[in-house]
Amino acid sequence: MPTTVNNVETLTAVPHILNNGPEWYKAMCLSSPKSTGSKLFSVCGNVARPGNYEVPMGFPFKEFLYDLCGGPLPGRKFKAIIPGGSSVPVITIEEAEQVKMDYEGFLEFGTMLGSGGVIIFDDAQSMPKQLARLARFYAHESCAQCTQCREGTAWMTKILERIVAGQGTFEDLDTIFELTENMTGKTICVLSDSCGAPVTSGITRFRGEFEALITGRRSSTVAVGG
Ligand code: SF4
Numbered sequence: 168m169p170t171t172v173n174n175v176e177t178l179t180a181v182p183h184i185l186n187n188g189p190e191w192y193k194a195m196c197l198s199s200p201k202s203t204g205s206k207l208f209s210v211c212g213n214v215a216r217p218g219n220y221e222v223p224m225g226f227p228f229k230e231f232l233y234d235l236c237g238g239p240l241p242g243r244k245f246k247a248i249i250p251g252g253s254s255v256p257v258i259t260i261e262e263a264e265q266v267k268m269d270y271e272g273f274l275e276f277g278t279m280l281g282s283g284g285v286i287i288f289d290d291a292q293s294m295p296k297q298l299a300r301l302a303r304f305y306a307h308e309s310c311a312q313c314t315q316c317r318e319g320t321a322w323m324t325k326i327l328e329r330i331v332a333g334q335g336t337f338e339d340l341d342t343i344f345e346l347t348e349n350m351t352g353k354t355i356c357v358l359s360d361s362c363g364a365p366v367t368s369g370i371t372r373f374r375g376e377f378e379a380l381i382t383g384r385r386s387s388t389v390a391v392g393g
């Protein structure tokens with residue numbers, strides 16, 4: 168049986184479900200009958216209107232990003248999204264525009280709804296630099312009980328920062344995937360898994376940016392200062 172999670176989002180929904188009935192709540196969903204009711208999303212990053220939004224499950228992500236959240240900042244374009252908090256895989260904006268915002272909808276594109284913490288990157292951002300920053304966060308947060316996490320998050324950070332500094336190699340990219348395999352599903356909690364998921368999905372989807380840094384070329388999709 169699932170664990171009962173008494174967080175603020177759950178407790179906020181309970182009185183309305185009790186007053187209006189479960190069928191009323193379920194009827195809010197716009198796509199999969201498996202994901203019912205509404206969902207809170209917290210939006211940050213390169214977007215006109217960051218903030219907290221409540222939408223029915225299955226709401227079109229494209230409409231969410233461009234209408235509710237106001238679209239990109241002036242003169243910029245969206246490039247990548249981490250939709251469920253920093254621990255879930257990165258998707259491209261082209262993928263995001265096809266997503267229905269429910270558990271199944273995000274899974275279809277290889278990522279997860281997770282905590283609903285949407286992080287948006289525009290075309291001024293360097294994905295290698297942003298992912299190195301994420302890895303450093305996980306290395307800092309590791310409580311160091313598990314070897315795979317303690318060593319893995321530190322190695323991941325070291326390799327990514329080497330690539331960002333223009334001193335990486337193609338072997339470094341292979342090593343990151345190998346490292347992630349050894350960090351995933353082998354530790355006490357999922358912090359270790361959480362470090363690898365955004366990084367490997369980011370390399371898969373934005374490999375050109377990593378290769379440009381490795382070969383000494385500058386990625387044409389990254390603006391100065393990104
Ligand atoms: S996986 Fe969790 S328990 Fe293990 S070292 Fe990392 S943070 Fe600590």
